[in-house]
Amino acid sequence: MSGGGGGGAEVHPTRSASTTPAHSTGKQRIICLQPPEWTGRLPVPNKLGIEERDGSLRQVAALPCCRSGPRIIAFVAQTATSDLDYVRQHREIWELRPELRAVYHDFFKTLLEACGDRRPIVELGAGPGFFREFCPESISTDVIFTPWVDVVCDGCRSPFRAASAGAVVMLDVIHHLPKPLDFLAEVTRILRPGGRLVAIEPWITPPSYVLYRYFHHEDCTLSIDVAEPFRSTGKQAFDGNATIPFRLVRSLRTRPADGLKLIRCEPFLGLAYLATLGFKRRSTMPAGVIRLAERCERIAGPLGRLASTRALLVWEKV
Secondary structure (H helix, E strand, O other), rough: OOOOOOOOEEEEEOOOOOOOEEOOOOOOOOEEEEEOOOOOOOHHHHHHHHEEEEOOOOOHHHHHHHOOOOOEEOOOOOOOHHHHHHHHHHHHHHHHOOHHHHHHHHHHHHHHHHHHHOOEEEEEOOOOOOHHHHHHOOOOEEEEOOOOOOOOOOOOOOEEEOOOEEEEEEEEEHHOOOHHHHHHHHHHHHEEEEEEEEEEEEOOHHHHHHHHOOOOOOOOOOOOOOOOOOOOOOOOOOOOOOOOOHHHHHHHHHHOOOOOEEEEEEEEEOHHHHHOHHHOOOOOHHHHHHHHHHHHHHHHHHHHHHHHOOEEEEEEEO
């Protein structure tokens, strides 16, 4: 069954708790809707993001999720200035490193292949907007304001209408979610029957656990509550725990998510990405190093999955 079809994901007009004044920026009008748990004043990066996006977004007629009403409906999240700086640094490194872009483009091709002909595609955790550049038809969303997203919202409480999206795609996002089970319920709501949630995420094996635990800047703790993995530590926008996708899949084997069926779980080594050193390095990695990593992964074949560092995860709405 396909989740494809005509039309775009539409904004749900009634999913707000309270409304703050609209911000006018000339070409676009942005209404900020506060979720019930939000308190405090609008932080500086929100204002900055609104100003910088003026003129950089598609016209409303070309934005499927906003066919009527304001250009963007944003559920406001408290965002530290360093979050926007962090995204900007990723953009700078992205422009400097063609070999890193090539590895990510392979990830993007894998995501799109798993989506099939299901449209429209909503990306969660768009951040620097890399996937949006690769797939311009997609609708980019993130919990923080950046100049490269179409819709700012919490993935657990999105503004999209029920059964309006053909696919939801994510790259390295599930392991940042404060409430993964709530997120799956929200994805089930917005997906059409046969629609898919497609993600590439960190994966835990004995070797990768050592990698993520001792050589990565994010947390890697197996003893977590899958429903609220950051309950004891608190959660900032870019806080993550590499074990969340692994624990989530294992949890759902015994207690499947209502309306979603896991149809693919494909761990892989991911040596090419490891060889790039990710966004920790500003200078280009020699192309020969990347080719060697790719060759080693091909030689390892199925045995290499015993040391997988990532996995392709695909859920389908039933």
